[in-house]
Amino acid sequence: MFVSKAKALKNKAKAIQKKAQTERKIAQATKDLAKAEKIKARAIRNIAVSESELVKDILREAKSLGIEQDEAKIYVKIVARKVSDWANERTEVTRRDIDGQISKDISKYNADLAFIYKNRGKII
Amino acid sequence: MIMIRSDLFIVLLTGFVHATLQLGIGALLLLYHASLGKHVKRKTRELVTNYIFGNAFLTALAVSAASFIIFVIFQGQMNPAILTIVVGILVALAISVWAFYYKWGKSTELWLPKSVANFINKRAELTESNTESFALGMLACFAEAPFTMILVIVAANSILALPTGLQILMVAIYTLLSVLPIIIMRVAVRKGQTIVDIQKWRLKNKNFLRVISGLGFFVLAIFVLAFKVIGAV
Numbered sequence: 025m026f027v028s029k030a031k032a033l034k035n036k037a038k039a040i041q042k043k044a045q046t047e048r049k050i051a052q053a054t055k056d057l058a059k060a061e062k063i064k065a066r067a068i069r070n071i072a073v074s075e076s077e078l079v080k081d082i083l084r085e086a087k088s089l090g091i092e093q094d095e096a097k098i099y100v101k102i103v104a105r106k107v108s109d110w111a112n113e114r115t116e117v118t119r120r121d122i123d124g125q126i127s128k129d130i131s132k133y134n135a136d137l138a139f140i141y142k143n144r145g146k147i148i
Numbered sequence: 149m150i151m152i153r154s155d156l157f158i159v160l161l162t163g164f165v166h167a168t169l170q171l172g173i174g175a176l177l178l179l180y181h182a183s184l185g186k187h188v189k190r191k192t193r194e195l196v197t198n199y200i201f202g203n204a205f206l207t208a209l210a211v212s213a214a215s216f217i218i219f220v221i222f223q224g225q226m227n228p229a230i231l232t233i234v235v236g237i238l239v240a241l242a243i244s245v246w247a248f249y250y251k252w253g254k255s256t257e258l259w260l261p262k263s264v265a266n267f268i269n270k271r272a273e274l275t276e277s278n279t280e281s282f283a284l285g286m287l288a289c290f291a292e293a294p295f296t297m298i299l300v301i302v303a304a305n306s307i308l309a310l311p312t313g314l315q316i317l318m319v320a321i322y323t324l325l326s327v328l329p330i331i332i333m334r335v336a337v338r339k340g341q342t343i344v345d346i347q348k349w350r351l352k353n354k355n356f357l358r359v360i361s362g363l364g365f366f367v368l369a370i371f372v373l374a375f376k377v378i379g380a381v
Contacts, residue, residue, distance in 0.1 A: 088185035089342055136344045140181075143347060146255035147181075148174035148265050 073111035073122060078104035082126065082137070089136050099133040120145070154375040155306040159318045161371060162303040163325030165364035168357060169295055170250075171258060172203055173350070175288035176330050178272035179281065181343050195281040196334050200327055202285025208323040210289075210296075214304035215315070226305050228377045234305075235377065237298050238369035245295070245362040256350045264291060296326075302372060 079100055086096035107125050111117045127141035179199055183192040218226060226234070244259075251257040257265070268284075268291065275281045289296075307318045333346060350357075 084185040088181050088183075089344060090184075136342065139344050139348070143255065143351075145266075145269065146257050147177055147347065148171060148256070148258050148260060148268060 073108050073117070075104050075108040078107055078122075078126070082130070085137060085140050086134075089140065091134065091137070096134075099130070103129045103133070151375070151379070152310060154371070154379075155309045156314075156318070158306040158368070158371055158375070159303050159310075159322055160325065161364070161368050162299045162306075163322040165361065165368055166207075166296055166299050166322075166326040167329050168361040168364055169292055170256065170350070170357065171260070171292040172285075172288050172327070172330050173333060174256065174258065175199075175268050175272060175284065176333060177343055177346060178269055179275060179284060180337060182273045182275065184343070193334075193338075194278055195275060196337075198278040198281040199285040199288075200330055200334065202282035202287075203289045203330065204285075204323050204327045205282075206286040206289040207296075207300075207326050208319055210300045211304055211307070211319050211322055214300050215307055215319070218301070218304055219308055225308050225376075228380045231305070231372060231376050231380075234298065234302060235369045235373045238302070238365050238372065241295060241298060242362045242365035242369065245365060246358060249295070249361065250354055250358055254351070256347070256354060260291065299368075302368065305376070 082100045082104060083093060083096055086100065087093060103126060106129050107122060110125055111122060123141045123144045127138045130141065131138035176196065176199055179195060180192065183195050187195070222230075249259050251259070260268075268287065271280075271284050271287065275284055303318075303322050307315050307322075310318060336346065337343070
């Protein structure tokens with residue numbers, strides 16, 4: 025009789041242990057999910073590279089270097105489209121990555137603009 | 149007479165060493181870059197002039213305030229014991245300039261924490277009015293205080309040793325020397341140099357500027373030691 029009671033208790037303890045383990049696993053999974061959602065949200069924010077914003081940005085840089093806007097517009101649109109396509113192919117890109125890519129693509133058209141993008145954020 | 153000459157030389161040397169520091173030039177370059185992309189040239193010129201005034205104003209104020217504080221605390225000039233500490237700090241700064249004033253790598257990034265550099269960068273981009281650019285000039289001057297503070301103290305101490313008539317003149321000369329590089333930069337842009345040309349020059353001569361600056365601190369330390377510490381004992 026005592027043996028059967030002990031067995032029952034042991035089974036009960038095992039069940040409680042299993043339940044606790046499952047709850048721990050669920051809590052961990054919830055945490056992981058929240059973390060993954062945060063990372064996803066950040067990635068989405070980073071890959072939202074607008075072509076029109078890039079065009080505006082490059083034209084502003086061109087103006088600061090005294091490059092004729094009409095002349096710049098010819099290649100700025102091409103570069104902006106290329107960079108935008110390049111960025112949208114990736115899950116996560118940073119501002120520095122985009123500047124590097126612009127520098128690379130624009131170097132064929134204007135060396136000074138390429139230099140500006142290469143050195144962005146590295147002046148002080 | 150020799151003491152007056154040595155004091156004059158120390159003030160000029162501190163002004164020169166102050167001028168070799170790069171934050172003022174860097175911040176002005178950022179302002180030029182941001183402003184030329186947004187405004188007409190005339191507006192940019194006004195902003196730059198106000199930036200220079202802001203920088204000069206804070207420098208002159210710092211030298212005058214340091215002179216007053218030294219005069220009040222020491223009833224004249226600093227004593228040789230304090231000046232020995234100053235010499236030690238100057239030597240430490242000379243080593244610091246050689247070692248980490250510029251970050252290593254192919255850029256002209258300075259020792260500033262990234263958050264401070266980003267803040268100055270952002271302020272330069274957002275500067276629209278003359279008041280803001282005046283404040284930016286003061287901010288750039290203030291951000292370099294860890295390096296310039298000791299120079300200002302040394303200059304103020306030597307200015308106090310000069311005849312009264314010369315004191316105000318030397319504060320003005322020190323201020324002018326310290327802002328001379330940014331005035332030269334303004335003239336260079338006016339003459340047709342672009343910010344790319346200036347930044348390329350800075351990149352090319354980064355190591356030269358590092359050596360000159362460090363050497364300046366070191367020579368100044370020797371001068372203060374010779375004329376103000378040993379000479380006074």
